Amino acid sequence: MKWFCPNCWQQIERKTNKCPHCNYNLIEFEKISYEDKLILALKNPMRENRMFSIYMLGQISSTKAVKPYTSFPAQALIQLSFSILQKH
Numbered sequence: 001m002k003w004f005c006p007n008c009w010q011q012i013e014r015k016t017n018k019c020p021h022c023n024y025n026l027i028e029f030e031k032i033s034y035e036d037k038l039i040l041a042l043k044n045p046m047r048e049n050r051m052f053s054i055y056m057l058g059q060i061s062s063t064k065a066v067k068p069y070t071s072f073p074a075q076a077l078i079q080l081s082f083s084i085l086q087k088h
């Protein structure tokens with residue numbers, strides 16, 4: 001079985017503590033939450049794996065994963081509705 005770094009997705013040796021490509025601490029990875037692991041998996045080069053993490057993040061109703069994508073449009077929408085309200 002091949003092993004991949006959860007941060008840069010380059011192939012790595014199984015018994016290594018740090019990714020030789022990006023220096024990612026693989027010991028720390030074992031300690032992070034399942035949700036954070038799924039968020040990291042969104043960068044996986046394999047489409048099936050990305051789809052799986054998107055599906056799983058939906059299953060656990062992760063808001064952490066959607067935040068970077070929704071914060072800007074949500075703010076723009078609030079400002080837009082506010083300016084419409086001011087005109088009327």
Ligand SMILES: [Zn+2]
Nearest residue numbers: 005008019022
């Ligand atoms: Zn790496």
